[in-house]
Amino acid sequence: MRPHLSALRICLIYLVLAISWVLLSEHFLQLRFGDSDEYLKWMSEKKYLFLAVTAAILYVLLLRQFKRQAAAYAAMEQSEQRLNRALEAVEDGIWDWDLRTNKVFYSPGFARLFGLPRESLSDEYELWESRLHPEDREATLAAHQAHLAGDTPQLDCVYRLLHTDGSYRWIHSRGRVIRDESGEPLRMTGVCSDITDQRSKDDYLRQAAAVFETTQEGLLVTDLQGTIVHVNPSFTRITGYSADEVLGHDPSMLKSGRQDATFYKAMWHALLSEGAWNGEIWNRRKSGEVYPQWQHIRAVYNEQGQLTHYVALFSDLSNVKRSQKELEFLVHRDPLTGLPNRLLLRERIEQAMAHAEIERGSGALLVLDLDHFKHINDSLGHAAGDLLIKAVAERLRECLDENSSLARLGADEFAVVLRSQHEYHASRTAQRLLEAMHDPFYVDGNPIYMSVSLGVSLYPDDAQDVDHLLQHADAALFQAKASGRNAYAFYTPELTARAHSHVQVEAALRQALERDELRVFFQPVHEIASGRVVGAEALVRWQHPHLGMVPPGMFIPVAEESGLITSIDAWVLQQACRQIRSWLDQGIALDFVAVNLSSRLFNRGGLMQRVESVLKETGLPAHYLELEVTESAVMQNVDQALQQLSQLRMLGVRLAIDDFGTGYSSLMRLKKMPVHKLKIDQGFIAGLPDDSEDAAIACAVIALAHSMGLKVVAEGVEHADQAAFLREYACDMGQGYWYGRPRPASEMNWQSKAEVTDLGEYKN
Known part of the structure; x- marks a missing residue:
């Protein structure tokens, strides 16, 4: 309804009625009274009567209009109050962007998105745009422009918005443009939701789902009645059952029968009282094979504290059990050669020394090291090196008798324990081992020539315990290497003193680095x-606080050998x-x-x-x-x-x-x-x-x-x-x-x- 047409219509009706009143009333009075004084009197009264009647009509119309207007104002105020209460209650931010003035209405919820007090909100467009994350700015503005241009039916985008506390919040914005009759955009209205927490939860759920699907442990989920509702791929790999074969069934289908009722009673008691149980259990694969598992079961509760599910996480212990058996062998044996390792060597040395003490005999420990073995690994590879180690071990074993025990200490180092031998027996054995290396070894058809260096320590002459006997043999081995390799040497006290000096210099040199005792000298060129x-x-020098200037020849070799260089x-x-x-x-x-x-x-x-x-x-x-x-x-x-x-x-x-x-x-x-x-x-x-x-x-x-x-x-x-x-x-x-x-x-x-x-x- 158009107001000006309604007003014009009322005025025309009033004009018609007024003219009709004037003409008809005058005609009536003329007929009734003629031209008498009575006629003139009623003509005057008629004016006042017209004014009274029209005033009464005007009063009634205005009263009716004012009542309608008051009711409309009251309804509008009530509607506005409801809208304001709704805006206050809504957590999301509502916005209305006037595209002609570039002014934006922001709801109180938008103030919470910004972290601003409500009174700090303005109607500036830049209040929002300036807080966009730099990485999201271009894409977000492009999404708004695309919707304004009509390329998208509605605005729907996700971006990060700067909060007053300095953090960025993830925002999901949806809106729609309003256009005039010609299709020009007038305003855009929409709503923004803070989805930071939801996004974190979604990320967590995706990560949890990824872990569930990719973990090497088997996962089994049952409902409150114990019916299987979900399994992961590792469950299928471990048990042999596909998901379709177990979903809807009871986990008891996996039982091996090795645990009795008491075992399961204790399990359920722990689950009901503590909400979790873990331990070793034997189950049966689809193939019928019984195998050990380490299983952890946990009860799952909802937000109201009600029990809803059970989750079982288990790993196959078959390899662990097998490894334990192998470990029992490896504890005392070298895995590559099958020879006794260092631990078993110590036991045999202790037995030999105890036997020598009882019989008042003697013996020897020979420590062997392959010369330049590193070059083999570097040039031919570690696989060839392992083959060579096995060949060397076999040849060394062939040189020894029943009174000797061969062991591998690690890498390219071996040891031989001789029981009840004189010193010349040790030297004869050492010489025999050296000569055994003269013939080439063949690895992958390639001839390889090797030599060894040997250190010999005698018991009980050189040592009365295992540790010192090993130390003295190592010192003798060092002497054999220093003398040109492919040789053997016996332990002497001088070697021990030299080794102690080496250790002391190394320890002091480490402290020198920490205590800033090193100096840089310069020799002109x-x-x-x-x-x-x-x-x-530039040349390094060591200014020791007690020894003074330490000669480079004394500490540089130690630094190179220890890696401190x-x-x-x-x-x-x-x-x-x-x-x-x-x-x-x-x-x-x-x-x-x-x-x-x-x-x-x-x-x-x-x-x-x-x-x-x-x-x-x-x-x-x-x-x-x-x-x-x-x-x-x-x-x-x-x-x-x-x-x-x-x-x-x-x-x-x-x-x-x-x-x-x-x-x-x-x-x-x-x-x-x-x-x-x-x-x-x-x-x-x-x-x-x-x-x-x-x-x-x-x-x-x-x-x-x-x-x-x-x-x-x-x-x-x-x-x-x-x-x-x-x-x-x-x-x-x-x-x-x-x-x-x-x-x-x-x-x-x-x-x-x-x-x-x-x-x-x-x-x-």
């Missing part, structure tokens, strides 16, 4: 032709780079500082990342750092070394081969190495210029390096005539006591060494 200092080599090298690298950076900042001109890399650090992974990290931390340009790798370290694994050196070269550091001439490299391999320098070992410099062999080697290395575009550094230059010889044969650089001893950084002398004088002819 001079350009031989000019005498100019061009660089330095890796930590020491890494520490020296970092300290050296910091010092180079400091010198550069002081304006000291030098071309490089060399840092030695042990074979352990060089051949382990992550070296390039370690060097790159130190350079970045210290701010040192890479070309100032020179890394020295020994020739033997490079040749341990040529392919790996080539890759390692190439990565370091790409990093920009300098590379040098240290101790060149002492290893076993080939020119074919050397030419592939991306190095900058060769360092002639000081053993070839010591005899210069008089020793013709040293002179020939030095000249050959210099010529070889120059022909390959490499620089040459001579180590151990201690005399002027050595420096003069090297200058004459164009050696690039030299270091040694002639140029300067290793010193702390604060005592470094950066002055050039005066040129040596020409000392005449030298022998080649």
Whole structure:
């Protein structure tokens, strides 16, 4: 209904009635009274009567209208109150976006989504858009635009919204656009729900379902009446029954009959009183096989605390039982060779020593170690290594008699216990074992030659208990290896003292790393032709609080053997780079500082990342750092070394081969190495210029390096005539006591060494 038409209609009716009243009333009065005074009187009264009647009609109409309006206002206010109460009660956020003004109405529920007080809500569109998660922003806005464009029937999207507490809440938003008659969007209205908790529950349920389906343990779910309602794939794998074969049946179909009624009574008592039971139980597979299970059963209750289901989780113990039997064998036997292991060896040593004490006899313990067995594993693989170990064990067994007991201690180490033997019997057995290794072993058709080193400890002369006897045999084995391998050695007290010293140095060295007792000294490297200092080599020193400066020859071998050299090298690298950076900042001109890399650090992974990290931390340009790798370290694994050196070269550091001439490299391999320098070992410099062999080697290395575009550094230059010889044969650089001893950084002398004088002819 249109208001202006209704008002016009009422006015027209009023006008018609008024005109009709005027005309008809005047005509009636004219007929009734004519032109008398009475006529004039009634004409005047008629006006007032018309006014009274119309006023009464107007009153009635206005009264009726005002009552309707009041009722409409009351109904509207009541409806608005109901709407507000509904909005207050609804947890979801309701929004109404006016697309013409870009203003948004947010319900009180939306304030809870934001974590804002209700009075802080505005009608700004940016209040919502600014809180969208950066990763969800583009997709969410695109979904709104797609619905506005009519590409989707309704808005339905999920996104994250920033809460006032700093967290993001997952929101599910649904809405619909309202358009005018021409199809233009006027507003969009919708509702937003916080689904963070629901999403977490859904994730939990998906994870639980994934665990249920993928776990290796069998799962069985029954209802309150004990009817199977669900099983997982592992149940089928373990029992042999498919889900269709057991669903709707009682778990008693799996019983083996090995447990009696008392067993099950105790199980149900635990379930009803404690809500859980676990233990070992024997069940029967579909094939009829009876097998052991470890089973855990738990009662499941709903939110009202009512029992609804039982869940049984079980694992097949067949392999465990089988392994226990095998373990009983492995406890005393080596699995590869079947020989007694270390535990059984100790028992046999104790028996032999007890027998010797009773009989007043003697015996011996021989510990054998295969020489360079690691090379077999590295070159042929561990499978070939295992075959070789088995072949060695068999050959050793053939060399021994009934008075001997052979055992494998682990890896490539064996032991022999000799009972009631004299010392010469032990040496004879040791020699026989050495000779048994002369013939080759054939592994996969390939001949392999092996040798062993043996350590011999006698009882009761060398030890009266098992531990000391083993220690003394190990000490003798170490001596046999140190003397060149493929030999045997007897224990002596001096060996024990040396071993104790080794242990003490290792323990003190570990503490030295923790107590910051290590120092970095620097030895200058001079350009031989000019005498100019061009660089330095970083060398580690140990300042012991009681022993003073510990010689490197005393602790470096221990560090290499114990593996501590890796930590020491890494520490020296970092300290050296910091010092180079400091010198550069002081304006000291030098071309490089060399840092030695042990074979352990060089051949382990992550070296390039370690060097790159130190350079970045210290701010040192890479070309100032020179890394020295020994020739033997490079040749341990040529392919790996080539890759390692190439990565370091790409990093920009300098590379040098240290101790060149002492290893076993080939020119074919050397030419592939991306190095900058060769360092002639000081053993070839010591005899210069008089020793013709040293002179020939030095000249050959210099010529070889120059022909390959490499620089040459001579180590151990201690005399002027050595420096003069090297200058004459164009050696690039030299270091040694002639140029300067290793010193702390604060005592470094950066002055050039005066040129040596020409000392005449030298022998080649």
